[in-house]
Amino acid sequence: xxxxxxxxxxxxxxxxxxxxxxxxxxxxxxxxxxxxxxxxxxxxxxxxxxxxxxxxxxxxxxxxxxxxxxxxxxxxxxxxxxxxxxxxxxxxxxxxxxxxxxxxxxxxxxxxxxxxxxxxxxxxxxxxxxxxxxxxxxxxxxxxxxxxxxxxxxxxxxxxxxxxxxxxxxxxxxxxxxxxxxxxxxxxxxxxxxxxxxxxxxxxxxxxxxxxxxxxxxxxxxxxxxxxxxxxxxxxxxxxxxxxxxxxxxxxxxxxxxxxxxxxxxxxxxxxxxxxxxxxxxxxxxxxxxxxxxxxxxxxxxxxxxxxxxxxxxxxxxxxxxxxxxxxxxxxxxxxxxxxxxxxxxxxxxxxxxxxxxxxxxxxxxxxxxxxxxxxxxxxxxxxxxxxxxxxxxxxxxxxxxxxx
Ligand code: ACO
Numbered sequence: 001x002x003x004x005x006x007x008x009x010x011x012x013x014x015x016x017x018x019x020x021x022x023x024x025x026x027x028x029x030x031x032x033x034x035x036x037x038x039x040x041x042x043x044x045x046x047x048x049x050x051x052x053x054x055x056x057x058x059x060x061x062x063x064x065x066x067x068x069x070x071x072x073x074x075x076x077x078x079x080x081x082x083x084x085x086x087x088x089x090x091x092x093x094x095x096x097x098x099x100x101x102x103x104x105x106x107x108x109x110x111x112x113x114x115x116x117x118x119x120x121x122x123x124x125x126x127x128x129x130x131x132x133x134x135x136x137x138x139x140x141x142x143x144x145x146x147x148x149x150x151x152x153x154x155x156x157x158x159x160x161x162x163x164x165x166x167x168x169x170x171x172x173x174x175x176x177x178x179x180x181x182x183x184x185x186x187x188x189x190x191x192x193x194x195x196x197x198x199x200x201x202x203x204x205x206x207x208x209x210x211x212x213x214x215x216x217x218x219x220x221x222x223x224x225x226x227x228x229x230x231x232x233x234x235x236x237x238x239x240x241x242x243x244x245x246x247x248x249x250x251x252x253x254x255x256x257x258x259x260x261x262x263x264x265x266x267x268x269x270x271x272x273x274x275x276x277x278x279x280x281x282x283x284x285x286x287x288x289x290x291x292x293x294x295x296x297x298x299x300x301x302x303x304x305x306x307x308x309x310x311x312x313x314x315x316x317x318x319x320x321x322x323x324x325x326x327x328x329x330x331x332x333x334x335x336x337x338x339x340x341x342x343x344x345x346x347x348x349x350x351x352x353x354x355x356x357x358x359x360x361x362x363x364x365x366x367x368x369x370x371x372x373x374x375x376x377x378x379x380x381x382x383x384x385x386x387x388x389x390x391x392x393x394x395x396x397x398x399x400x401x402x403x404x405x
Contacts, residue, residue, distance in 0.1 A: 018387045024209075025284070029384070030217065034067060034370055035208040042288035046206060047071070055295050060201040061085060061171050064366040067206055068139055068373065088144030089165035089174065091152070092122055099156045108153035108358045109238040115149050116142075117231030124225060129376055138226050139369040146365045147171065150358040151178030157354070172197040175362070180350065192306050193349045196299050197359075200342055203292040204360050206367030212237040216368045217375050218384040226372055233368045234361050240279065243364070246339040246356040249280040250347060253312045253319075262319050270328045278323060280340030287333040296341045307348040316344060 021027045036045040044051040047066050054063050058072070065073040065081050073081055098118060102111050123141065128134050148165050155162050155178075163178045173189045175197070181187035207213070215236040220229035237243035256265050268276040283290055304313055320336050323329045339360075346356050375381060 020389045023284075024214075029209055029214060030375065032208060032371065032374060033070070034374060035206045035367075037208055037285055039283070039285035039287050042286060042291050044207075044291050051203065051291055052295065055199050055202050058202065059170070060198045060205065060363070063202045063205055064143055067366050067370045084140050085144045085171065086165075086167040086174070088141050089148050089167070091145055091148050095119075095122060096152065096162060099152060099162075102156065104157060104159050106157070107238075108150065108157060108354055109234065109244075109361070111153045111156065112149060112358055112361060113231050113235045113238070115153075116146070116234055117228050119145070119227035120225040120231075123227065129223060129226065132377070135226075135373050135376065139366075139373060142227070142230060142365050142369050146362045147175040148178060150355070150362055151175060153358060154179050154352070154355055157352075170194060170198070172201065179355075190306075192303065196303050196345055196349065199299055200296065200345065200359070201363035203295060203338060204342075204363035206364070206370065211239075211242050212364065213368055213371050216372055220372045220375060221381065221384040223376075226369070226376075229372060230365065230368050233364075237361055237364065238357055243339075243357045243360040245279050245337070246343040246346070246360060247353050249316075249339055250312070250343040250353050250356070252279045253315050253344075256315060256319070259315060259318050262315075262322055266319075266322060266326060269323075270326075278319070278329075278334070280336055280343075281323065281329070282332070282334040283337045286335065286337065289335045290337045292338040293336045293340055296338060296345065297336075300341045300345050303345050303348045310344055310348055312347070313344055316341060 019027060034047065036048070037043065046054060046063065047070055049066070049072075054066075058066075061082055062073060062078055064085075065078065095115065095118065098115050099111065102114075119141075123138070129138075152162050161183055163181050163183070165174050166177055167174075169177055169189070172194045176189050176193060177187055209217075212233040216229050216233035219232040220226060240248040252265075256262060265276070266278070268274045269278045269281075300313060304310060320340070323334070328334075342360075343353070343356050346359060347353070351359060
């Protein structure tokens with residue numbers, strides 16, 4: 001070790017063998033029974049059920065129950081679950097005051113990270129993560145309160161009064177109400193918008209060990225407060241290489257502006273000296289079409305048929321068509337991912353671009369908390385503690401101040 005900093009051959013004698021796998025490209029960090037995905041086939045299963053069937057036949061809360069509990073609910077279990085979730089939606093008045101500490105134009109993901117982390121201060125005393133009942137209550141609180149917090153972020157951004165949740169509405173209906181109703185005016189919930197949002201939430205609900213879920217597991221592995229662990233996940237999701245991609249896609253389409261500019265931007269994406277990437281393209285695991293992107297493209301057409309065509313849709317479809325014929329994208333198996341079309345749907349529903357990633361965070365909350373519960377309940381749980389391959393200076397002696405030239 002002292003003689004050569006990269007002599008791995010001798011290092012193992014002291015420390016044993018370990019893998020060097022930047023980005024965890026081929027390292028399983030855990031065992032999990034929640035989500036299965038086959039990147040070559042483009043297949044995604046939640047607890048064994050294909051995503052296509054769940055998106056067509058179930059609601060987001062049904063799927064949330066499935067992810068959390070391992071089985072689909074019976075009719076009675078679903079009614080009970082919906083009742084529990086709708087009765088945990090309120091946030092404490094003191095929590096609402098947190099928002100005043102943020103600039104009115106703060107990014108909602110910045111506010112969400114802070115506000116969700118602060119739940120640790122509100123629900124700490126009676127929290128015993130070793131008690132399965134408390135874990136369940138934590139999961140219910142998070143699933144229920146996340147839309148309320150996201151809507152409060154939006155209202156803070158547009159400087160309108162916060163709208164209290166309504167228990168008589170569906171999960172997504174209530175979110176639309178909290179975002180778009182005002183104290184002076186009711187908001188009429190369009191069933192097409194409500195359904196489209198619900199399906200998007202199902203598609204975003206879990207995706208095994210993606211960066212934000214792995215972050216939640218790693219943060220939670222120290223037995224940290226679960227609200228703090230989820231806040232870490234939200235912070236990770238924000239990045240444009242992950243959940244921030246839906247916002248980045250819309251900004252990219254606006255930047256491209258017109259079908260005639262597509263070739264120029266494709267060339268930029270291929271140029272290794274240019275940092276520009278086709279946002280919404282490529283995935284670490286899918287080397288075939290992302291099955292969620294296929295479903296989303298279908299919803300996109302339905303929503304735009306109702307809300308009027310968005311020229312970005314035409315642009316996105318042409319971009320996809322041209323990229324999928326291009327050798328660079330074909331060779332690297334770069335297909336549209338879940339976020340390529342989701343932003344166009346959200347935009348059509350009147351959701352502002354900055355709120356796209358908070359929408360993703362609401363949907364992914366059930367995935368994060370299901371993984372947290374699975375990890376914390378595992379009797380073989382260990383604190384997450386990766387190793388490193390040290391490439392710094394070899395051991396040396398500290399010189400006196402006058403000797404450092
Ligand atoms: N545009 C242009 N080239 C790309 C793109 C892209 N969107 N994505 C990957 N590539 C290229 C890489 O430059 C690399 O080329 P090289 O082999 O010549 O060096 C090759 O394809 C492999 O890409 P990696 O970056 O090694 O793949 P990785 O698995 O590490 O990254 C990622 C996956 C982060 C999703 C990447 O494809 C990307 O940045 N995409 C755009 C952002 C995006 O849409 N993110 C959302 C992902 S889905 C989600 O999180 C919900």
